Amino acid sequence: MKEHYQGLGHVAVYTRDMGQSIAFYETIGGSVLRRGSVSTPAGEKLLALVDLGGVTLELIQSPTPVSMEEGNLxxxxxxxxxxxxxxxxxxxxGxxxxxxxxxxxxxxLFGGLENWFFTGPSGEQIELLKML
Structure with a gap:
């Protein structure tokens, strides 16, 4: 399987306020690569890809409040x-x-992509990602 892997795609981070988060990451040296949104039954989910020192963060603002008690990744x-x-x-x-x-x-979205999510043994979500 490892022959398919090409590197870390991104780290997803929930945000309560997209504008505030983008401003924060730009202030600390990040730059917005792309912005987009996805329609969900609850409303529009806002998305942004931000480069921060060679790591891509995917900022996600859910249309409904997301619990951040256990963190926001x-x-x-x-x-x-x-x-x-x-x-x-x-x-x-298996x-x-x-x-x-x-x-x-x-x-x-973001110039086109294919993805498929699965979970690890502790419930962590892992995304297989191919940009088109």
Whole structure:
């Protein structure tokens, strides 16, 4: 499976206020790479990719309040060469914790992407990510 992995895609960070978070990360030397949104049943989820010293943060403002008692890092993403092949290899290795029956293809977000989430043994979410 490791032949599919291409590096850390991003670290997701929940934010209560997108504008305030962007201003903070720009103040400490970050720069916004892209902005977007995803429609959800609860409303628009705001997203921004911010480069901070070579690490990409995905800022996420949920349309509804998100509990931050345990922190605000909802997932991490790993770039892969092929989302389907990586998922097949993971399933062959016994991983059966994918959160959806198939990958998502989002052509309009951040220039287009494919992703598929699964969970680790402690409930941590891991995103397989291929930018289009």
């Amino acid at each position: 909802p997932h991490f993403a790993i770039y892969v060469d092929d989302v389907d092949a990586t998922a097949a290899d993971l399933r062959a290795a 991983v059966d914790t994918f959160l959806t029956p198939e990958k998502r293809v989002v052509p309009g």
